[in-house]
Amino acid sequence: MDRRKFLRWSSFITVSAASTTVLTACGGGGGDGSSSGESDAGSVAQSFSLGVASGDPKPDSIVLWTRVDGGDGVAPVNVSLQVALDPDFKSLVLNTMVSAEPQWDYTVRSKVTGLAANTVYYYRFGAGAATSMTGRTWTAPVTGQSLAQLKFAYLCCQDWSVNHWAAFDTLQNEDIDFILHVGDYVYEQLNRPSFVTPVRDPQHGEFVLPDGAKLADGSIYATSLADYRMLYKTYRSDPRLQRVHARWPVIATWGDHEFSDDAWQDHQTYTADDSMPQTARRRNANQAWFEFMPADVPFDQNNPSFQNIQVYRAFAFGDLATFVMTDERLYRADHEIAEQTTGGAIGSRYVVSKSAVDSAEQARRTAAANALTPVSMLGDTQRQWWQNQMSNAKTVWKLWGNEVPLMRMQMDGFKTVVDAVTQAVISVDASLPPLESIFHSAIQADLSDALAQNLRPAPFSRLHQLGQQGGFSESDILTTIAALNQMLPPYSLMTLLLINADIWDGYDAERKSLMQFLASSGVRNVVALSGNLGAFIAGTVMDDFDAATPQPVMVDLVTAGISATSLSMQYEAFLNSTAQTQPWLNPLLSGGGLAPFGDSLKTNNPWLTYVDPDAQGYAVVTLTPGTLTCTYTKMNPIVGGAVPAANNAIAGTQVVVVNAGTAAVTVATP
Template identity: 35%
Template sequence: MDRRQFIKFGSFITVSVASGAGLSACGGSDAAPGSDLALASGAWKFPQSVASGDPRADSILLWTRAVPASADAVAAAPAGADSAIRLIVTAADNSGALGGSSALNGATVADVRLPLQAQYDNTVRHKLTGLSAGTVYYYQFVAGDNRSNVGRFKTAPAADADVAQLQFAYMTCQDWSVNHWGAMTAIAGESLDFIVHLGDYIYETVGEDFQLGAVESRHDALTLPDGVYKNGSSGAKYANSLADYRYLYKKYRTDTRLQALHERFAFIAIWDDHEFTDDAWQDAQTYDGSFNADGSDLHQTSRRRNANQAWFEYMPADVTLDAANTTFQNIKIYRDFQFGKLMQLVMTDERLYRSDHVIPESSINPATGKPLGRIGSRYLVPQDLFNSVEAQKMAGAATIGLDPLSTATILGNTQRQWWMDKMKAATSTWKLWGNEVSLLRMGMNGVDAIATLLALSAVSTVTTSVGTTAAAVGGNFAVAGVIVAAVTAGASSAVAQAGAGAIAASAAGGGSADAQAAAGVSAGLTAAQAAIAVATLAKVNAAASAGATGAALAAVAGQTIAFGYIKPDVQARKADSVFVTASGKKDALASFFTRFLLNCDQWDGYNSERKALMAHLKTNNIGNVVAITGDIHAFFAGTVNDDFDATGGGTPVMVDLVSAGVSSDSFFSYLRDAAATLGDIGTLVSYPLAIPVAGLGTVNLSFNLLDYTMGKAAPTVASLAEQTRVQLRGALAAKGVPEAQLEATTAAVLAGLQANADFNTSLLTLAQQLSALGNNPWLKHLNTDAQGYTLVTLAPGKMTAQFKQVNKLVGVVAPATLVARTTTATVTAGSPSVAIS
C-alpha cells in the first residue's frame, strides 16, 4: 500500500505471521501499529462476537469489535484513548469451547497485540499468515479482563492437493425486519468447510413496505442514527451516513445465531445491492421518485463511500480500502480462491462497476410524461424494446472507440477480462462462480399468457352455455357441445345447429374426423368452425364413455372450446381477436401482447455481456462451471445457454444454482403484490384460496402460480397440494395452532383440499395451462415462494446442491422444525446440465 493509504489505514489493516507467541501485528511494512498502545484494562465486551473470512492455504482474516462493558452494543465506540487487545490462535482442538468464552487450551501459534481505535468504531481486522493448509484452528480475542467467544476456521487445502470432498453452505438476503433467521440455526448444525455469503447481508431501508410483514419478536425495530426519509417527512428511511451503515452491521451482528455462524465457519463474502441501495449501479440510487431535476438517476458518491467503508470495517474479507482514492470505486472486492485441485472459486462484484440499467428508470414514459420507474425498466421489460436499446447503447460506445460492452455491462471492462482470464487459467476440476444476480433467462410470452387467461375466464361461460343448450336438445351434451363450439367460432345459431346435425350423423355412421369436418362444411360451417366442433364432439364422447355425465360433460366441452378455439384465436390475432374485444379489457391488455423479460436488474438486463462470457467458456472448452447465486429470494436451477434468443434457446454452457434468501420476503410475494394492481394479469402470479378449517374459520392463501407461468412442470393434484404445504403451515401457525399440532393439522387440511372442486379442477387446470405456455424450458427447478439456504457437497465426479426451504414463523418465533423440504440439484462433471430430485 502507498504511504498515504498507510497513514489512514495502516493501524487498522494489520498482518502477522503465525510462528509462535509474543508477536506484534505489522501494518504494511512501515511499523508495528499497536505495539505502542497500552493493553485495555478493566471490564470489556465483544457485542458482535468474532468472525473469520477468506480462508486460503496459508492465511485467514480475523475480526472482532470490543467496547467497554458499560457501552451500548450498537452505539458508536466511545471516544477516548485508544488501546490494544490480544489475539490468541491455536491448532489444538477446542471444539468443546465453541459458543462460550472459556480460555483456549493448547499451544499457541500466534499471540498478537492489536490496536483498538474509536475512529474505526473499535473494529479489528487482522490477517494471520504462515498457517498450515487444510487445518482447523481456534482463536480468541482478549480485552482487559474479558475474553471473546471462541472462534474456529479451517484453512483451504494446498493448491496441489488432491481433495476428495468439500462441503459448504451459501446464503443470501437476511433482512432483519421480516420473517425469521432460523435458517442460521440449521446452517450452524451443518458440517462445513466454510460459508459463502452472496450479499444483502444488511438491508439499508427501515420501514419499507416489504419490511412491514410478520417478524420474530427477538428482532426489535431498527432505528438509524441519522437516516433519510425515502419520501417526504415520514415513513420509510434509508441509511445514508457512515454511522447509519455501521449501526446496521452492528445490530445485525448482535443476533446470536449469526454470531454462531461466524464463530464456527470462515465466510467468503461479497455484497449485492442492499449493502448500499436497492438495485444499485455504481453510486446511483434507483428508488422510484428519486431523480434529479433533469430526470437522471440520483448519484450519491458520499453515501456509496460510507457503505463501502462500513462493509470493509465489518466484513471479514481480505480486501483493502484505498483511502487515497476519492471516488466511490475506492475498494475492490472481486477475488478468487483455490481449494486444491478440486475447486477454483471466483467471486465477482456486480454493483460497483455496472452501467445503468439498459432502459433507465429515469426514462420518460410517453403516456404519463413522468420517469418510468421500476416497471418497464428493471421489471417486466418488453424484450424487443430492450434488444433495440441495448444495441443502440453498444453501437454508441463503439463509435467513440470504447469496448461496445462498456455501456451495457455488469462487471465492467477490467473485471470482465479478469473473470475471463481466471476461468481460462483455472486448472481445478470445478470452476465455481460466486455470482450476485441470476444468469438464467426468465422471460414470458405475453401473447400466450393473455390467450390462456382469456380462455380460462371463458370456460365457465362456455360451460354454462353447453349446459343450457343440452337442455334444449334433449340432454345430448355431445350435440350441445358441437353447437356451442360452432357458435363460439362465429357461426350463426341456425348454421351451427345444421352443422351439428351433419357432424353427429357422420360420427354415428363411423365417419372419420376428416369426414365429420367435411360434413359440417357442407352444412355451412367454415373449416375452422367445423374443426373445433369435431374436436369437441370427440372429447365429450370420450368423457361419456369413461362414465362422465351431465355437468362434467359440459365442463369437458367448455374447456375444449376455450382452449381449442378461443386461446388459438387470441394467439393468432392478438388485440384484434373478437375475444379480446368481448372481454372489455382491450385497452388494458394492449401493452401485454409482446415478450417480456421479468427482471432486468439481473443478467437478463445485460444480455450481450452474458453471451460474451458464455462464448468465452464455449470457445475455450472451459467445462464444469457452476454459478452459485443469490439476490432474487427464490430457488432456481437451470442451464446458462450461449444464446437464449437462438432457436430452441441456444446451447447449454454452464449451470446456475440460485438460493432463496434467509429471511427476505420471496420473489413471489413481491410480484403478487405488484400484479394485484394489474387485474386479470395478476392470475399469472397468484390464485386466491379460501380454505375452511374446523375450529379456525377460513384460512386465506395466495396460491403461487408464478412458478407455472415461468416454466414449472405441469402438476398433479398431489403435487399441487404439496406446493401449498409450507404456506398453509405458516397460515395455520398464524391462526394459533400450536407447533406440536401443525404437521398433523396441515396434513389433514391438505387431504381435504385435494377433494375440493375449486382446487382439483379450477386451480389444477389453471396451473396446467400456465405450465403449457412453455416459458423458460432451461429452468429445471423453481420455487419462487421460499426462504432458506443451500448446502453444497463437491467431489471430483459431481456437485450436489441441496436447496433447503425453511418453515414459516410460528407466532412470533422461528419454528422448532426448521427445514420444511429439501430439493437436490446434481451436476455431473463433464456435462453442463442439472438433474433434480
C-alpha cells in the same frame, strides 16, 4: 504520523505471522496493552458484544475480525490476539497485540499469515479484563493438492425485518468446511411497505438509524457512515449469526442492499428521478462493509471516488475447486431502460418487454462502436479478470460466486392473456368447455390482429362470429366483448416479458459474451452459485437463449434468502399493488389466466430444471471430482408469531446434482 500508523489508516488491516513452533501458553486472552505503546480508551470497561469472525481462508493465511465495545471515540484500544491449534489455547501459534482504532469504529481486522494449510485453528481477542468468545476457523488446502471432497454452504439475503433466522441454528448441524455469502448481508432500507410482512423474528426488534433519509412511502434508508455501521452492528448482535461466524470462515461478496436497492455504481433507484450520483453515500457503504466483513480486500480511504474498494477476488482449494467471486454492483452500467421513461421500476427493471430491452441494449452498443462497456454488469476490467481466472484455473470445478441469477426468466404475456380471456369466455356457459380449443384459436387470432393494428378496444370479430353461430343474442355477445376488453392490459405487456432486468437478463450481451468465451476456450465444469431472487432454482445457462437451438454452457444454482421475502410473495405484492391502479388486472386474475408462479416459470423457461419460488433457507454443496451435489434446505415459516421449534424448523430438502463434464442439472428423487 509514523509509518505504522499510516499503514493502519490507509488499509486498516494488521498482518501478523504465526510461529512455526508452538508457543508457551500464557492463559487467558486479556492483555494489558503494555507492548502496544498506545493508551487504553479511558476507564470504560471493554467487551466484545458482536462476537468474532474469520474469512477468506487461504493455504497459509486467514483474516480474523472482532469489534471492541467501550472505546471513548478518541483513543485506540489495545487488543490481544491469540491463535492456537486447540480450543484450550495450550498450543499457541500466535500471541500478539493489535489496536482497535476509533476511526474504524473500533473494529479489528487482522490477517494471520504463516499458518499450516488445511488446518483448524482457534482464536480469541482480549481487551482489559474482557475476553471474546472463542472462534474456530480453517485454512484452505494447498493449491494443487489432490482432494477427494470439499463441502460448504452458500447463503444470501438475511433481512432483519422479515421472516426469521432459525436457518442459522439449523446450519450448525451441517458438517461443512466454510461458508460462501453471495450478497445482501444487510438491508439498507427499513419499514419498506411493499415487503414488510406481518411476521418478523421475535428476536429482532425495531432499531433506528442515526441519520437516515425518508422516502414518500414512509421507509427510511441508510445514508451516512453511522447509518451503515448501525446496520452491521444490529445484524451482528443476533447470537445465531454470531455462532455461524465463530464456527466457520466466510468468503463474501456483496449484493445491492449493502448499499442501495437495485443499485448501479454510485446510483440509487428508489424513485424514477434518482439520476444524481450518490458518491458519498456509496463510499460510506463501502467503508462499513470493509470494517465489518473479514475479507482480505484492498480499500483506499484516500481515493475520492466511489470505486475505492475491490471485492472481486479468487480462491483455489487444492485441485478440486476455484472460486471466482465477482462484484456485480460497483462497475455495472445503468439498467437498459431508464426509470424516467416508465415512471418507476415496473417496465424498466421488472416485468419488462424483452424487445424493448434488446432495442435499448443494441442502441447503446451501436453508439459505443459495439463495445460492451455501456451494457456491462462486470465492467471491462473485471470481465477480463473473470476470463483470466476461468481460463487459467487448474482445478476440476470452477465455481462462480455470482450475486444475481444467470438463467433467462421470461414470461409470454400474450399467451397468458389469451389463456385468461379464453377461460373467461367458456365460463359463461356450461356447454362451452368442450369447445375450449376452438375459442382459444379464435381469441388468439383476434388479439393478434388487435396488437398488429393497435386496435383499442379489440373488436374480437372471430369470437363475435362464434357467439352468433352458438345462438347467443347480439346484446349478450357485445356485453361479453366489452367485459373482455376490460381484461386486456396495456399492449406493451402482451409480449415476451423479462421478469427481472436487474439480474443478468438485463445484461444479455455481456452474458452471451461470457458464455461464448467459456465455450470457445473449452472451459468446462463451471457452476454459478447465485442468490438475490428469493427462490431455489437450478438450471442451465445457454450460449444464447434466443437462438433456434441454444446450447448449454454452464449451470446456475440459485439459493433462496435466509429470511428475505420470497419471489412468489414479491410477485403477489406486485399484483396486489398493480390491481389498485390498473383496472384490467382484477378481471384478468379472475379469468384464471395466471398459472401458479412456479409453474409459469417452468413452462416459459425450459432450461429451468428445478423451481421453488416460495422459500427461505440455504444451500449446502458437496463437491467431489465427479459430482457437485447441492442440497436446498427450506425453512418452515413463522406461525402464530413463533419461530418454528428446532425439531420442526426444516420444511424439506431437495437435492440437485451436476455431473462433471456436463452442463446439466439432475433433480434427485426423494
